Amino acid sequence: MSMNPRGWVLRNSTFFVITAGLLIVGAITWAIGDLLIERIVTVMFVDVILVLALQVFMGNSGILSFSVAGFMGIGAYGSVLFSMTPAAKAAALPDLYPFLTQVHLPFLAALVMGGLIAALVAAIVSYPLMRLSDAAGVITIFSLLVIINVVLVHWSTVTNGPRTLFGVDRFTYLGTSVVFCVLFTAVAWWFKESRTGLRLRASRDDAYAAASVGINIVAVRYAAFILSAFMAGFAGALWAHFITSFSPYAFYLSAMFVFLAMLVIGGPNGVSGAVVGAVLVTALREVLRSIENNVNMSKILPSGLVGFTEIVMAVLLIVILILRPGGIMGGRELRWPPKGHLRWPPKCHLRWPPWKRAPGGTDKGV
Amino acid sequence: MITLDFAINAISLGSTYALLALGMVIVYGILKLVNFAYGELLMIGGYSLFVLGLGPRLPWFVMAVLAVGVAVLTSYLTERVAFRPVRENSLTAMLITSFAVSTLLQNAALLIISPRARAVPLPDVFSESALVLGQSVPIRNLLAIGTSIVLLLLLVVLLRRTVLGIALRAASDNFRMTRMLGVPANLVISVAFAISGFLAGVVALFWVGRTASVTPTIGAAPLLVAFVATVIGGMRSLEGAVVGGYVYGIVFSLIGVLLPQALLEFREAFMFVIVILILLFRPEGLVRGAGAARKVG
Numbered sequence: 001m002s003m004n005p006r007g008w009v010l011r012n013s014t015f016f017v018i019t020a021g022l023l024i025v026g027a028i029t030w031a032i033g034d035l036l037i038e039r040i041v042t043v044m045f046v047d048v049i050l051v052l053a054l055q056v057f058m059g060n061s062g063i064l065s066f067s068v069a070g071f072m073g074i075g076a077y078g079s080v081l082f083s084m085t086p087a088a089k090a091a092a093l094p095d096l097y098p099f100l101t102q103v104h105l106p107f108l109a110a111l112v113m114g115g116l117i118a119a120l121v122a123a124i125v126s127y128p129l130m131r132l133s134d135a136a137g138v139i140t141i142f143s144l145l146v147i148i149n150v151v152l153v154h155w156s157t158v159t160n161g162p163r164t165l166f167g168v169d170r171f172t173y174l175g176t177s178v179v180f181c182v183l184f185t186a187v188a189w190w191f192k193e194s195r196t197g198l199r200l201r202a203s204r205d206d207a208y209a210a211a212s213v214g215i216n217i218v219a220v221r222y223a224a225f226i227l228s229a230f231m232a233g234f235a236g237a238l239w240a241h242f243i244t245s246f247s248p249y250a251f252y253l254s255a256m257f258v259f260l261a262m263l264v265i266g267g268p269n270g271v272s273g274a275v276v277g278a279v280l281v282t283a284l285r286e287v288l289r290s291i292e293n294n295v296n297m298s299k300i301l302p303s304g305l306v307g308f309t310e311i312v313m314a315v316l317l318i319v320i321l322i323l324r325p326g327g328i329m330g331g332r333e334l335r336w337p338p339k340g341h342l343r344w345p346p347k348c349h350l351r352w353p354p355w356k357r358a359p360g361g362t363d364k365g366v
Numbered sequence: 367m368i369t370l371d372f373a374i375n376a377i378s379l380g381s382t383y384a385l386l387a388l389g390m391v392i393v394y395g396i397l398k399l400v401n402f403a404y405g406e407l408l409m410i411g412g413y414s415l416f417v418l419g420l421g422p423r424l425p426w427f428v429m430a431v432l433a434v435g436v437a438v439l440t441s442y443l444t445e446r447v448a449f450r451p452v453r454e455n456s457l458t459a460m461l462i463t464s465f466a467v468s469t470l471l472q473n474a475a476l477l478i479i480s481p482r483a484r485a486v487p488l489p490d491v492f493s494e495s496a497l498v499l500g501q502s503v504p505i506r507n508l509l510a511i512g513t514s515i516v517l518l519l520l521l522v523v524l525l526r527r528t529v530l531g532i533a534l535r536a537a538s539d540n541f542r543m544t545r546m547l548g549v550p551a552n553l554v555i556s557v558a559f560a561i562s563g564f565l566a567g568v569v570a571l572f573w574v575g576r577t578a579s580v581t582p583t584i585g586a587a588p589l590l591v592a593f594v595a596t597v598i599g600g601m602r603s604l605e606g607a608v609v610g611g612y613v614y615g616i617v618f619s620l621i622g623v624l625l626p627q628a629l630l631e632f633r634e635a636f637m638f639v640i641v642i643l644i645l646l647f648r649p650e651g652l653v654r655g656a657g658a659a660r661k662v663g
Contacts (some may be wrong), residue, residue: 264462310473318467
């Protein structure tokens with residue numbers, strides 16, 4: 001690796017381009033000063049971290065990972081136990097274990113604890129799971145999500161059970177979320193470009209070839225899974241200190257659907273895809289939701305327009321998977337200078353009818 | 367503690383689960399697709415019954431047949447519209463598609479009908495009990511057992527004695543080879559989805575029969591059941607799926623009796639721990655199928 005700083009910047013230009021984009025979005029939001037937009041963008045930055053967490057494991061290993069929502073939940077509850085004041089805990093969680101009732105950490109430390117607890121859980125349970133690929137791998141990781149959810153819903157002592165947990169103080173604001181978003185973009189980018197990341201991507205593209213050159217597939221997957229859990233846990237902690245009251249149902253399949261849609265629509269094989277997907281899908285969801293709300297308020301339809309947003313998202317997701325399985329970014333990264341990496345309009349297998357395959361190869365996506 | 371009533375209940379649960387698992391594995395065997403939208407087929411069956419109940423008074427049996435037909439049609443359409451175009455892409459693409467289809471159908475039910483539970487018309491026999499060996503047993507449970515046995519026998523005949531069945535079994539053994547031998551892939555896959563939808567539709571009748579109502583999220587529980595039962599059965603063989611369904615039904619009932627109340631809430635978590643353990647240590651399931659899940663390391 002050369003020590004030429006210009007070369008270093010150019011090699012990592014993806015990170016700088018994304019950072020610039022995120023900071024611009026943050027600055028514009030701050031300049032507008034609208035409370036609602038600020039809330040939406042703050043959640044968006046947290047979502048970007050979650051999608052990056054998903055990308056770190058799923059994008060690099062090729063294994064569909066449902067557990068991100070679960071680790072987000074662990075991070076949320078884990079951090080809140082350390083950041084709530086003893087008085088708030090006594091009110092919200094009267095049966096809490098005595099050794100936890102008096103603990104009170106500063107916010108930042110609590111966020112890190114949330115991430116660490118999620119990473120610890122991942123480290124303990126996931127090693128044997130990393131041997132499984134394909135459908136078996138998906139089902140075990142899905143099972144993990146179900147198990148985490150059952151535990152969160154029923155471990156009333158720590159989580160207040162299926163009921164909403166109140167009494168969390170707010171810590172996450174626009175600035176907080178943008179700072180951590182940039183930080184975790186750096187982490188995801190660094191991981192993808194690291195030796196471990198490269199080995200993991202090699203195992204994704206051809207497990208046998210990767211194993212034959214001495215890559216320990218289980219070990220590299222394990223590393224990515226723990227990192228992914230830490231990021232998801234940390235993001236969950238950020239989210240918990242933004243929303244301040246939540247229940248375990250926020251960390252289940254409907255949340256997972258949104259993260260998956262963001263990653264797949266953006267492009268699962270790159271860091272840029274994760275960020276672009278999260279930003280675009282957030283924008284789209286807000287538009288759809290405002291349509292939904294307007295229709296519901298105006299009472300045009302007798303029963304309202306419940307579920308409209310998810311339906312459009314699901315259709316869009318399927319269409320992307322059919323027409324452009326590599327997502328919007330198609331496996332490429334944003335770069336500076338662009339060097340023709342970004343084409344407009346993006347190359348797309350537009351054909352009709354869509355189920356008739358074009359001859360020849362397709363871009364590798366998910 | 368193990369009374370006749372309990373045994374019949376467990377076996378009827380197992381019969382329902384066996385059909386569920388079979389419907390899932392018949393698609394999995396060919397496409398390696400774990401169909402997340404499978405539970406929604408049950409939901410569609412349930413809602414069809416609800417909608418038919420609003421219309422002119424039909425005999426219940428006719429409504430049931432129509433509801434199962436709608437489930438078959440839905441299953442076929444999901445294959446045609448969503449799964450076929452992504453079939454050539456990676457397995458992950460297909461899995462995400464099925465997750466999207468599941469979300470789509472669930473929210474369509476929310477949008478078109480209602481988030482609230484809807485009552486489903488049921489015949490009187492579903493709420494009556496019969497005396498078996500001096501004990502009162504819900505007829506519904508006996509019906510579930512009888513229906514499953516008949517359907518399983520019919521499926522055995524279909525799969526063993528007809529050309530289509532042999533093609534289906536060959537495809538789930540080695541899909542590429544089967545295609546090379548001239549079996550039309552699209553037809554086989556469509557039939558597999560249709561059978562899957564049929565089984566889901568039949569199970570839907572008994573599933574909504576327990577609560578007499580249907581909600582948009584009713585598909586979640588049977589999906590998880592089908593997962594567990596399929597894995598117990600080894601994911602590959604159709605016989606395994608049936609065994610897995612019965613084992614799950616019986617084990618789940620036994621856990622309900624044997625586990626202390628405090629742990630009972632975590633019953634589902636236990637079942638999924640079993641799933642993970644089986645996939646890790648005995649991926650071929652209780653019944654050895656043609657091939658086990660691929661492992662690395």
